Amino acid sequence: MTTPESRPGTAPAWGLLLAVAGAKLAVHLALANRYGTFRDELYFLDCGRNLAWGYVDAAPAIGLYAKVALLLGGSLPVLRGIAGLAGAAVVLLTGLLAWRLGGSRAAQGLAAAAALATPAFLGIAGLFSMNVFEPLFWTGCAFVLVRLADGASPRLWLLFGLVAGLGLLNKHSTAFFGLALLAGLLLSPMRRAFAGPWPWAGAGVALLVFLPNLLWQSAHGFPTLEDLRNVARTGKNVVLGPGEFLLQQVLQQGPHLLPLWLGGLAWLFLARNGRYRALASAFAVFFVLMFAMKAKAYYLTPIYPMLLAAGAVGLDELFERRRRFAGRAWPRAAVTAWAVLLTVPVAPLVLPILDxxxxxxxxxxxxxxxxxxxxxxxxxxxxxxGDQFGWPELVADVAKVWNGLTPEERDRAAIFANNYGEAGAINLFGPAHGLPRAISAHQNHFFWGPPAFTGDVLVVLQDDRESLERLCTSVEEAGRHQHPWGMAEENGPIWVCRGLRTPLGELWPRLKKWN
Incomplete structure (x- = not known):
């Protein structure tokens, strides 16, 4: 005999939650054109032009998102509008998770407002990437697990598997979140569910959804693993010590929100007789896992909405237990205002508010x-x-070099970019200057390969003369790019190389750059 699912005593505060989500979207739409196109956005648009079941450094969903953006015109407001919509959906879902945890209207509003005001997520939702969708899938998994903990039909594990599988197609780091959830479940009363078939069926659904990308990885020699090994080997990322890693969590999530998410963690461990302990344990495991893997601090951002939702519910219950605050709106309103207003001084650090x-x-x-x-x-x-500045100017400088070639040279020339930002910029802004599509061996551009041309003439961005002279018989510095606010590594010479010593088809595997 199954226990009926316990249901929240209040209804979702739809009007309030939609208003907060709408405010989130409005912020990002208002700032969409403030700076320029971000380096990764340029690359993702190229992924959208080359749909596949996988990419060297990304799961396949980003290509689909970018394809939708391209069908809508591919402009910066379209890109940032899609990101803003995803961010607004996370705000809405965080409020609904607070409702599912038993939160009042005030708790739902506080949870949504805190999700809106989290500095790291403000920054992430301001750019088009898979990162803005990640907390949507993770919070969705948490929502389903809360329902299961409340006694919902075990068939809901199938929905959990679907959400988790889609999360994997969005970003591979969902696998680590899944491992943390598995550990959390095994450390909680919910481990009894594994005696039945439904959690395993849910895992099967997740694997089935993720299978196309897994097959793509296998067919291409698991390039993502090679890419990750290269990043670790080259020391590309800044490695933080324990104190620095913890400090970055506090700063990125907002010091003023620390009591809320920390209280949420405690509430998940202790409240409702430990019914939701799996989520708290999952956070602890994921935190340790990310630190051990030397991950970037912001990789934890998508796990915080569930803590904010729980913290809002716990704080609301605390107010109700205090006679002075019970049943009164002003303490809840004051905390919500605190969550939002204290983000204002931090907002210029993560949003393009200032020039x-x-x-x-x-x-x-x-x-x-x-x-x-x-x-x-x-x-x-x-x-x-910095990665939002200098791209149109770089393309204009390349166009000057390109137009300096003779018509005969242009007929057999190509533009070689050393990274996907440069290639994406040429592909986005180049047509207005009459430029062909760029070629590059960086990340998934390597698989898209060079066009069928002799390699007699190459316009090469950001390389050094000595390296190029080993590849070509003639190397000429034909131009330079300089931008005061762009990334400094993009400032430098633009070369014209003639007489490639090795046919490009033979040379291509040696040019591969996955990092």
Whole structure:
């Protein structure tokens, strides 16, 4: 005999939650054109032009998202609008998770407002990438698990598997979230569910959904694993010590929100007789796992909405147990205002509110130096801003070099980009200058391969003369690119190389750059 599913005593506060989600979308739409196209966005558009069941450094869903964006025109407002919609959906789902946990209307509103105001997620939702969709799938998994913990039909494990499988198609890091959830389930009363068939059936659904990407990886020699090994071997990412890693969690999620998500973690461990302990244990396991893997600090961002939802419910219950606050709206309103208003001074650090000189002046005034996530980063702006500057200007500089070639040379020439940002910029902005599509051996561009041409003339971006002279009989510095606010590594010469010593088809495997 099964126990009936326990249901929340209140209804979802749809109007309130939709209003907060709408505010989230409005913020990102208002700032969509403030800076330029981000480096990764340029690459993802190329993925959208080359749909596949996988990419070297990304799961396949990003190509589908980008294809939709291209069908809608591919403009910056379209890209950022899609990201903003996903961010708004996360805000809505966080509020609904608070409702599912038994939260009142006020708790739902606080959870949604906290999700809106989290600095890291403000920044992530301001850019088009798979990262903005990730918390949607993870919070969806948490929502289904809460229902299962509340006694819902075990057939709901099939829905859990579907959401988890789609999450894997969105980003492979969902696998680590899945491992953490598995550990959390085994450490909680929910482990009894594994005696039945439905959790295993749910795992089968997840595997079936993910199978096309797994087959693509196998057919291509598991390039994502090679890419990850290269990143680890080359020391590309900044490695944080335990204290730094913990500090970045506090800073990225907002110091003023620390009591809320930390309280949410405690509430999940202790409340309702430990019914939701699996989620709390999963967070602890995932935190340790990410630190042990030397992951970037922001990789934990998609796991926090469930803690914010739980924290909002726990705080609301705490107010109800205090006679002074019970049944009164003002303490809930005050905490919600606190969550939002204290994000305002931080917002210019993660959103393109200020122009570059204003940003530099602001960070100096408040004594804040944005941390680096990659060792090679150089430039006056943090990477998430610097990578939005200089691309149209780079393409214009390349066009000057291209137009300096004779018509006969242009007929047999190609533009070789050393990274996917440069290639994506040429492919997006180049047609207006009459440029052909770029070729590159970076990440998935390697699989898209070179066109059928002799390699007699190459316009090469960002390389050094010595390396090029080993490949070509003639190397000429034909132009230079310089931008005060873009990434410093993009500033440099633009070369014209003639007389490739080895046919490009033979040379191509040696040019592969997966990192």
């Amino acid at each position: 570059p000189p204003g940003f530099v002046a602001y960070t100096r005034r408040i004594g804040f130096e944005p941390p680096k996530s990659e060792v090679a980063h150089r430039g006056p702006l943090p990477q998430h801003f």
